[in-house]
Amino acid sequence: MHRIEHTVPSMNTPTIAPLPQRAAAIEAALQAHGLDAAGGIAQGVHNAEDVWLPERGARVVAKAWVDAAFRDRLLANGKAAVAELGIELPPHHRHLVALENTATVHNVICCTLCSCTAFTVIGLPPDWYKDLNYRARIVRESRSVLREMGLDLPDAMELRVWDTTADTRYMVLPHRPAHTQGWSEAQLAAIVSKDAMIGVARL
């Protein structure tokens, strides 16, 4: 570990470089160090834009709705169940817990300490999930925050909040709407949103 001098940001020192320049600087420095920064960025941006999409989690949800045995496997071992659909989690996510909503129980996920999510399954977290306001308030002012976000839960509905403080990851298995009886798996998947798998919406 190299000893470095740290300074506190203050007003009377040279200007802080704009963020795009700081980002470009570290990218170029790591490339110069011998890391394939450009290749890694291309792959990572591809994953973020084309692979880690909520449509993946929506396929998991739709299958759980139509296939009771798959639903049971998903609730018992989420990581193994999503692997059946070709969905991998990063190595440090060793466990995926699916949280089943019912007519009387609602689940919502958060990460108060940073912004952890099962991003390879439900998609990367939206801006508001990472915002300080959501992180501070959802555990304590849960029903109020959900109401502000358009989800007004009846008092009788049990609310379960899940704070992602370890490397276990969570996804909400939404309650299947009654009007979807007889729909195909593809039709069902099309109505499952990232918000519903975070738990700030019901379908």
Added chain:
Amino acid sequence: MDGVHDLGGQQGFGPVVHRADAAVFHEDWEKRINALYGVAVRAGIFNMDEYRHAIERMEPRHYMSAGYYERTLTSLATLCVEKGVLSWADLEQRAGGRFPLALPLGPGRSNAADAQAFHIGDRVQVRLEHVSGHVRAPGYIRGKRGVVVHISPAYPFPDAHAHGVPADDEPTYDVRFKSTDLWPDTADNAFVHVGVFQSYLIPAA
């Protein structure tokens, strides 16, 4: 550490600005830096606990004013400098201005010597302890009692893993707390579940 990152249950924060089609990224550099820290993790420059702790080590005013990806960027740069992979002067020269990093790393700790295993349904209590280094027990559960509802496989112990301290992997327990036990009289009615490392727990008195 008792830092500003430990936001759960803090009061005075405003409405969540929510849109149904909310963006993940707002600028191109955010996508690139999100990919780049993953490159550094896969290259073995640092692990996820070091990454999270370097974000927590940001000077509090910097942390609070930075967006999510500025925190990612700052952690990545800090760890690359601390590990001797990059030089801070070189980063500032390339960036054409100051490049604020996080504050220095302090000591970590290994697993609790008296840690014990629990089972689903056990009543547990979170140790009443104040840790200066990395810790993944949010302050709002400190000393509180709850019930184990899930058990995870063993994970690296963050308090050690973020500091290069040897430790055994240990399971985490999803512990169910009542919001009204956490914040009597000033919480909406709900169960709050937290993933709690074994070393943070003792049997409920």
